[in-house]
Amino acid sequence: MATSLTLERVASSEWLVPQSGGMRVPGRIFADEETIAQLEAEVAVRDGWSALRQVVNVAGLPGIVGASLALPDVHPGYGFPIGGVGAFDIEQGVAVVGGVGFDINCGVRMLATPLSREEIEPDLERLGEDLYDTVPAGLGSKGKLRLSIAEIDRVLYEGAAYVVERGFGSVEELAFVEEGGRMEGSDAGAVSERAKQRQFGQVGTLGSGNHYLEVQCVEKVLDDEAAAAYGLELGQVVVSIHTGSRALGHQIGQDYLKEMATASTKYGIPVPERELVCAPIESPEGKRYLSAVACGSNCAFANRQVIAHLVRLSLARVCGAAEADVRTIYDIGHNNAKIEEHVVEGKTRRLLVHRKGATRAFGPGRPESPEAYRDAGHPTFVGGTMGTASYVMRGTEVGMKRVFGSGIHGAGRALSRKKAAKRFWGETVISDLASSGIRVWAHSQRGVAEEAPGAYKDVEQVVAAAEAAGINRAVVRLHPMAVVKG
Amino acid sequence: MNVRGEPTGVEYLDHTADVGIRACGSSVEASFERAAAGLFALMVRLDAVKATASRAVVCRGETLDDLLVEWLSELLAQKDLSGLVFGRFEVEIGRGRDGHELRGIARGEALDPSRHALGIEVKGISYLGLSVSRAEDGAWIAECVVDV
Numbered sequence: 273m274a275t276s277l278t279l280e281r282v283a284s285s286e287w288l289v290p291q292s293g294g295m296r297v298p299g300r301i302f303a304d305e306e307t308i309a310q311l312e313a314e315v316a317v318r319d320g321w322s323a324l325r326q327v328v329n330v331a332g333l334p335g336i337v338g339a340s341l342a343l344p345d346v347h348p349g350y351g352f353p354i355g356g357v358g359a360f361d362i363e364q365g366v367a368v369v370g371g372v373g374f375d376i377n378c379g380v381r382m383l384a385t386p387l388s389r390e391e392i393e394p395d396l397e398r399l400g401e402d403l404y405d406t407v408p409a410g411l412g413s414k415g416k417l418r419l420s421i422a423e424i425d426r427v428l429y430e431g432a433a434y435v436v437e438r439g440f441g442s443v444e445e446l447a448f449v450e451e452g453g454r455m456e457g458s459d460a461g462a463v464s465e466r467a468k469q470r471q472f473g474q475v476g477t478l479g480s481g482n483h484y485l486e487v488q489c490v491e492k493v494l495d496d497e498a499a500a501a502y503g504l505e506l507g508q509v510v511v512s513i514h515t516g517s518r519a520l521g522h523q524i525g526q527d528y529l530k531e532m533a534t535a536s537t538k539y540g541i542p543v544p545e546r547e548l549v550c551a552p553i554e555s556p557e558g559k560r561y562l563s564a565v566a567c568g569s570n571c572a573f574a575n576r577q578v579i580a581h582l583v584r585l586s587l588a589r590v591c592g593a594a595e596a597d598v599r600t601i602y603d604i605g606h607n608n609a610k611i612e613e614h615v616v617e618g619k620t621r622r623l624l625v626h627r628k629g630a631t632r633a634f635g636p637g638r639p640e641s642p643e644a645y646r647d648a649g650h651p652t653f654v655g656g657t658m659g660t661a662s663y664v665m666r667g668t669e670v671g672m673k674r675v676f677g678s679g680i681h682g683a684g685r686a687l688s689r690k691k692a693a694k695r696f697w698g699e700t701v702i703s704d705l706a707s708s709g710i711r712v713w714a715h716s717q718r719g720v721a722e723e724a725p726g727a728y729k730d731v732e733q734v735v736a737a738a739e740a741a742g743i744n745r746a747v748v749r750l751h752p753m754a755v756v757k758g
Numbered sequence: 759m760n761v762r763g764e765p766t767g768v769e770y771l772d773h774t775a776d777v778g779i780r781a782c783g784s785s786v787e788a789s790f791e792r793a794a795a796g797l798f799a800l801m802v803r804l805d806a807v808k809a810t811a812s813r814a815v816v817c818r819g820e821t822l823d824d825l826l827v828e829w830l831s832e833l834l835a836q837k838d839l840s841g842l843v844f845g846r847f848e849v850e851i852g853r854g855r856d857g858h859e860l861r862g863i864a865r866g867e868a869l870d871p872s873r874h875a876l877g878i879e880v881k882g883i884s885y886l887g888l889s890v891s892r893a894e895d896g897a898w899i900a901e902c903v904v905d906v
Contacts, residue, residue, distance in 0.1 A: 321773060321887060347774045350886035350903060354775055374882035374905045411801055411876045412869040470838040480879040481906045519838045522881045526831045529885060546885030688772040716876040
C-alpha cells in the first residue's frame, strides 16, 4: 500500500510532505498554490504517475540528505519529478538513474550579441531563416561534424574543448561554460559502442520536442548589479540554445536502467519504481554510472558548443556581427548528478546532488562559478514558451541553504502533449504568434502544437514563486523575437 | 489511424511531460507490433512510410514487461543507426534462455522530412507504467511511457 500523501503549508511558497511510511526524509515543495492544486489533482487521476508520488519515492532512497525537493516548475517525470532535486551522502547514498534521465546534461547556452532590438529587427526574418537552414534540427537531422568512434571518445573525455579544437568557437569562452565545458571523471569505457554509434551524425544537432533556438531581447533589468556582471543591458539581443546530449545520452540512460536494476538487487536496495534503480555512489556500479553521466555531459557541452558556433556564423552572415563580439554568457545543464560541497547543519559535507529538470544555481562566492560571476553568483536560464518571456536568474544564499544551490529551469508543462495536440493546431499557433510579432520556424507542426504556449504554466508565476521562496532571484526578463523549433 | 493520429489498436495516455502508449492486440505479439506502431506514429506519419527496407530485431527479456522495453528501445536505436523510420512490424515471441525471446522485423524506409510529416523524437522507453497484461476478454495490452 502506497504511503498516503499529505501536504502542509509551511510558508507562502513552501509545502512540506511529512515523513511517513518508507520516507527517510520529508518532501519539500517550493511552489505557488496553483501548482500545488495541480499536483494534488494529478494524484487523484493516477497516483503512480504523479509528481507528488515521485517526490515521496525519492525521499525513500538510501542516504538522501535533508529533504526530497521540488522547485516551482515541478511536474511529473519518471523516477524523479521534473523540477526535482535530491542530494545524497557520498558514503551512505546512491546514484540514481531516474535522477538524471535520458537527456543527460540537457541545458541552455546563452549568447550575448552586440546588437540591440532595433538594430536586429530589419534582419530578423532573414536571421530566423538562416538559423533554420544552418542549425540541424528536427527528427533524424544530421550534424555538420562527422566523427569516428575514436573522435567520439575524445568528445566524451574533452567535452566542448574537443570541438573548439576542431574549429567551433574559442578556448576563452570555455571559462563561461559550466565545468569549463569538460566534466571530470568521464570514462568512455563506461559507454556502450551502440551509444557511440548512434551519436555519429548527431553532434551539433538540436533535436526536437522542447528543444529550441530563440532570439530574444532584454526587456527588463531586474537586478542591475548581476546584469552588469553578466554584461546584459536593456534592449540587448541574446540567443538561447536549448538542447542536450542527443542519442548518446539517450542510450546511456537506456543502458543504465538495465545495469542499475541488477545493482539495486545486488545491494539489496528496494526501489519503489523501476526508474529509481540505483547503486551506492562509491560502489563499482555507482562509479561506472557517474563516469557514463560525465561522458553524456561532455557530449552535451560539445553539442551546444558546435551549435553556438553555427549561430555565430549566422549572426555574422546576416547581421554583420563580428564573431568575437558574440559572447557566451553561460552554458548550464538541467539534468545531471554532481558531487558538490554543501554546508548541512553547520557541517561541510560532500554530496551527490541530482537535479532533474533543475539547474545548479550557486549563490555568491562559490569557486565553481566563473571568476567574473563569483560575486553575483553564476546566471541560470529559465526558458519560457515560444510566446512568453524567459528569464535570466541567479542563485542566492537562501537557495544554497534550502535547495543545495538549485534553480528552476522553465515554465513547466501544465497540459499533456496529447491534450495540447488536441487543443492547438501548429499552423494556428505560428500565425497567432506572428500576429504578436514573434516569428517561428518549425521542423514539426505537431511539435509546435504540443509545445504551444498554452500547454505550459505561466512562467511569471513560476519565477515569482522561486523569488517568493528566496531560492532564486530574477536578473533580466527576455522577450522572444524569433524561434526555431526542432 | 484515427483523427488523433493514433494507429489502430493504440491509445496515447495523458502524461504531463511525456507520452503513454497503450497498445491492444489479439495476441501478445500483436500488442507488441501495435506498440511499435504507436511509438513511430509519434515521430512520423505512419501511413506515409513505405516498406522498402527492413531490419531484423532479436531481443530478450526476463519478463514480458522487460521484453517490451527491449523491443521498443531496439527500434529507437535502429532508427538512428540506419537512418530508417519504420511503419510495419512483425513479431514472434517464444521462450528463450532465462525468459522470453522476441524475433521481429521492422519495415520502413529512409526518413524523408518532406513526405513523413515529422513529429517529435522519442528519447527513451521508460519503465514507468510499464505493463504487458491480458484483459478479461482475452486481448493483450502492452503499456509504457516514452520520453520525448
